[in-house]
Amino acid sequence: MSGITILTLFVLTAFVGVEVVSKVSSTLHTPLMSGANAIHGIILVGAIAVTAHATEPWLIVLGSLATLLATVNLVGGFVVTDRMLEMFSGRPKQPQRESEMAGDPR
Template identity: 85%
Template sequence: MSGLTILTLFVLAAFVGVEVVSKVSSTLHTPLMSGANAIHGIILVGAILVTAHATSPVLIALGGLATLLATVNLVGGFVVTDRMLEMFSGGRRRPAEEPVGSDAR
């Protein structure tokens, strides 16, 4: 495949991904994020395995970058899932902050 074909597929996949995710109702985001986190965990393991078998410095650098980005994506997914679950829970885990400028006595 040529570079232009790969770039075109990437751009189309990005547009389709944005459209699909934007149409999901907010009550389904948490289960979808949990499933996505499982997939990202597999991607992280794959990036580590590919990096471990790399032979040239360029492949090692790309594998290290892939591992870093997969880790950031996985951790970010867990943070977003935690915040969404906090939204749906009845009680708060953290005490609410006082509004600035309020004179509570």
């Protein structure tokens, strides 16, 4: 694949990704994001593989940027999943005393 083909695919993929994510309602976003962690992992592996085979400097920079963004996306997905699982774990929250809510360290 030539560099211009890779760049075109990258730009088209970015546009499609923005359109798809923007159409998801906020109610469904968290469950879909937690279910997509495996896909984010595959994307990260793909970004690393493409970067490893890049020969031109600007392709290496673009691949490194893709690797960085995929890593942030993957870690963010795990953080959201962890928070969601805590919310549904069934452990009741400890009630706060009024002095703790007001910031009084008694």
